[in-house]
Amino acid sequence: MSPRHSAAEAAVTRATIVDHGVARASVEGLEGLTIGTLADELGLSKAGVVGPFGSKEALQLAVLKRATEIFKADVWDPAAELPAGRKRLAAVAENWISHLTRRVFPGGCFVTTAATEWDAREGPLHDAVAAAQGRWLATLRADAEVAVRAGELPRATDPAQLAFELNGVAMSLNQMLVLFDDKKAPARARRAVKRLLGPG
Amino acid sequence: MSPRHSAAEAAVTRATIVDHGVARASVEGLEGLTIGTLADELGLSKAGVVGPFGSKEALQLAVLKRATEIFKADVWDPAAELPAGRKRLAAVAENWISHLTRRVFPGGCFVTTAATEWDAREGPLHDAVAAAQGRWLATLRADAEVAVRAGELPRATDPAQLAFELNGVAMSLNQMLVLFDDKKAPARARRAVKRLLGPG
DNA sequence: CCTACCGATCGGTAGG
DNA sequence: CCTACCGATCGGTAGG
Numbered sequence: 001m002s003p004r005h006s007a008a009e010a011a012v013t014r015a016t017i018v019d020h021g022v023a024r025a026s027v028e029g030l031e032g033l034t035i036g037t038l039a040d041e042l043g044l045s046k047a048g049v050v051g052p053f054g055s056k057e058a059l060q061l062a063v064l065k066r067a068t069e070i071f072k073a074d075v076w077d078p079a080a081e082l083p084a085g086r087k088r089l090a091a092v093a094e095n096w097i098s099h100l101t102r103r104v105f106p107g108g109c110f111v112t113t114a115a116t117e118w119d120a121r122e123g124p125l126h127d128a129v130a131a132a133q134g135r136w137l138a139t140l141r142a143d144a145e146v147a148v149r150a151g152e153l154p155r156a157t158d159p160a161q162l163a164f165e166l167n168g169v170a171m172s173l174n175q176m177l178v179l180f181d182d183k184k185a186p187a188r189a190r191r192a193v194k195r196l197l198g199p200g
Numbered sequence: 201m202s203p204r205h206s207a208a209e210a211a212v213t214r215a216t217i218v219d220h221g222v223a224r225a226s227v228e229g230l231e232g233l234t235i236g237t238l239a240d241e242l243g244l245s246k247a248g249v250v251g252p253f254g255s256k257e258a259l260q261l262a263v264l265k266r267a268t269e270i271f272k273a274d275v276w277d278p279a280a281e282l283p284a285g286r287k288r289l290a291a292v293a294e295n296w297i298s299h300l301t302r303r304v305f306p307g308g309c310f311v312t313t314a315a316t317e318w319d320a321r322e323g324p325l326h327d328a329v330a331a332a333q334g335r336w337l338a339t340l341r342a343d344a345e346v347a348v349r350a351g352e353l354p355r356a357t358d359p360a361q362l363a364f365e366l367n368g369v370a371m372s373l374n375q376m377l378v379l380f381d382d383k384k385a386p387a388r389a390r391r392a393v394k395r396l397l398g399p400g
Numbered sequence: 401c402c403t404a405c406c407g408a409t410c411g412g413t414a415g416g
Numbered sequence: 417c418c419t420a421c422c423g424a425t426c427g428g429t430a431g432g
Binding site: 026027028029031032106107108112113115116117119120121129130133134158160161164165167168169170171172173175176178179180184185188189191192 | 226227228229231232306307308312313315316317319320321329330333334358360361364365367368369370371372373375376378379380384385388389391392
């Protein structure tokens, strides 16, 4: 704890640590975060970094949670006011492509990096990453269901299949951008989305 | 070096280390490999593990190379005799889906894990991973080009676009299998491939 | 391929 | 939120 400072100051310190952790972890992975490196870069002691969280794992969970909030604010929230259905799904897909193309996280899609890092392990990090990704896929599926029921997509469309394929387009785009810096990749992603959702 | 043993024995030791490293790195990542853990699990000393390679990085590069050989033998080689074109591309896609579904690497697609781990960093590992993934995408594109020229795919098909989308299907499949153990994912992947390549 | 060892860094804690 | 410290482990080496 930090008895020499107010709760508000402590919250700022905590947020600073988390934000810096998000940027680093998107590049180095959540396991690549180290308390000592964060402390050096932020001009804090190691005790000052780990104190507000209690453990490295709790810090990693806080970093993951913040990253999902940033993603939601950038990709979902601008489209949230639209009525559910095909048009909202298309708007979300475009926001998603834009999010990845702008490299909001320096290391690319945060949840993809975290999911690939933790998918085959057990523990709280695995569970938190799986929950975050599962919620996102369910969100996509829900709008796809509405779109199919409303006749905005072919009746034979399987909403889970559509979410599966949209996710694949985003993952491939992310890899082309981060691994190869491929400038043509956003156009390819848009073309793939158009094939899945139709024009407009 | 190991002056007390023959070159053949040394090669076996080296291969044992690499094979074990492949299995571990598919779960923990290439950076998650540690010389001490490998030594314990193989009943070797740390010097015995690192000696044949000279450094951890050289060991990581050897592990990555071995993983790409296993992938090629499992996914590409069984289809290599077929004439280039749409049918071979479909056979390779089916082998790829089978490869991921059988969990040949316990942590899922090795190159995807390595690419996500190293995509935003610099150095020999980044370069080796990018080269491996680039070769694979070029292989897919080459067969797509032949297929388009032969009229086996619509003339408007962009071969690079097709490789981009096939890659996305495989990445999404890999995530569904490893993160969620989703038994429906292989069928979804096959359906997506059929939409991209046509039936048969 | 082993023993014995090196300096550096890891996550974390006691006490203020 | 800091100093000072803990045992464990990191990659790697000398010498046999």
